[in-house]
Amino acid sequence: MRTAVITVASSARREHLERQRRALAEVAGDIVRVEAWLDETPPDGVRDAGTRTLHVPPGPHGFRVGEGRNRAAGAAIDAGADLLVFLDVDCLPGPELVPAYQAAARATPDALLAGPVTYLASVQRPESATDLPFLRRPHRARPALPVGETRAATAAEYDLFWSLSFAVTPATWGRLGGFHPGYEGYGAEDTDLAWTARERDVELRWIGGADAFHQWHPVSSPPWQHLDDILRNGATFHERWGVWPMGGWLDAFAAAGAIERRGDGWARVR
Incomplete structure (x- = not known):
C-alpha cells in the first residue's frame, strides 16, 4: 500500500517539523512525503530531499490549513498514493502509526480513520521514535483502543474527531470532498470535516495502535x-450546520466579558 504522509507547516514550527521528519525516517522510510508551507513566503532553507513541498500562502484572515491539506492530498494522489495519512506538524508518529493505519484501511477502506494522540509534557523532547511508546498517555477525551483493535464511532463521537492525526483512502477523500475552503486561521475546519463525514455516511473509526505524540x-x-x-x-460553521462549534471557549470568552450573544450569533465587545 503506497502511503503518503501529509503535513502543513510554517516557520514557527520549524523545530517540530525537523523532529517529525527524523521520526518519520525512522518508522516509515518508504512513503510519499508531502509538506504544504503556509507562510507568506516560500520555505527558505528547510526543504527536505525527497519531499514534495507546496506553497499555500495565507488568505486575508490567516493560514489556510484546510486548503494546504487539500492541495497536499491532491499532490499525493497524483503521485500514486493508496492511503493518505494526515499528521499535524506538532505530531510525531509512533512506530506503529503507519502500519496500523494501513491495516485499518485494508479492512475498512471506506472509513475515516483516527488514532489516539498523546500530549507530551514540556520536558519531553524525544529524539528517537523508539522512545515514544514509553511516553504513551492518550488524551482521555477520546477512545484509545488496544493495538490491533478498531471500532466504529457513535454519531455523538464525530465531535471528537481531531485533524492532528487521521487517514483516508483516496476514494474516501473524494467522498468527503476535502476540507471546506471557507475556514481561515484557527478553528472549526476539523469539526466541519467530521460533520461532513457523518452527513455523507462515511464511518469514523477509532484505530488502536495508530499513536501520534x-x-x-x-x-x-x-x-x-x-x-x-x-x-x-x-x-461559518453555524451558517453551514446551524450550530456554533467550540462552545466551551465561547462560554469562557463571554464569561470574561470579551463577547456576547446577539441573536443567533456572537459578537466581540472588547
Whole structure:
C-alpha cells in the first residue's frame, strides 16, 4: 500500500517539523512525503530531499490549513498514493502509526480513520521514535483502543474527531470532498470535516495502535490569540450546520466579558 504522509507547516514550527521528519525516517522510510508551507513566503532553507513541498500562502484572515491539506492530498494522489495519512506538524508518529493505519484501511477502506494522540509534557523532547511508546498517555477525551483493535464511532463521537492525526483512502477523500475552503486561521475546519463525514455516511473509526505524540508548545486557555478566528470560523460553521462549534471557549470568552450573544450569533465587545 503506497502511503503518503501529509503535513502543513510554517516557520514557527520549524523545530517540530525537523523532529517529525527524523521520526518519520525512522518508522516509515518508504512513503510519499508531502509538506504544504503556509507562510507568506516560500520555505527558505528547510526543504527536505525527497519531499514534495507546496506553497499555500495565507488568505486575508490567516493560514489556510484546510486548503494546504487539500492541495497536499491532491499532490499525493497524483503521485500514486493508496492511503493518505494526515499528521499535524506538532505530531510525531509512533512506530506503529503507519502500519496500523494501513491495516485499518485494508479492512475498512471506506472509513475515516483516527488514532489516539498523546500530549507530551514540556520536558519531553524525544529524539528517537523508539522512545515514544514509553511516553504513551492518550488524551482521555477520546477512545484509545488496544493495538490491533478498531471500532466504529457513535454519531455523538464525530465531535471528537481531531485533524492532528487521521487517514483516508483516496476514494474516501473524494467522498468527503476535502476540507471546506471557507475556514481561515484557527478553528472549526476539523469539526466541519467530521460533520461532513457523518452527513455523507462515511464511518469514523477509532484505530488502536495508530499513536501520534503531540509535541509541547505554549498555549492559552481559552486561546485569546485566536478569538477573532474563532468568532469568524464559528460563524461559518453555524451558517453551514446551524450550530456554533467550540462552545466551551465561547462560554469562557463571554464569561470574561470579551463577547456576547446577539441573536443567533456572537459578537466581540472588547
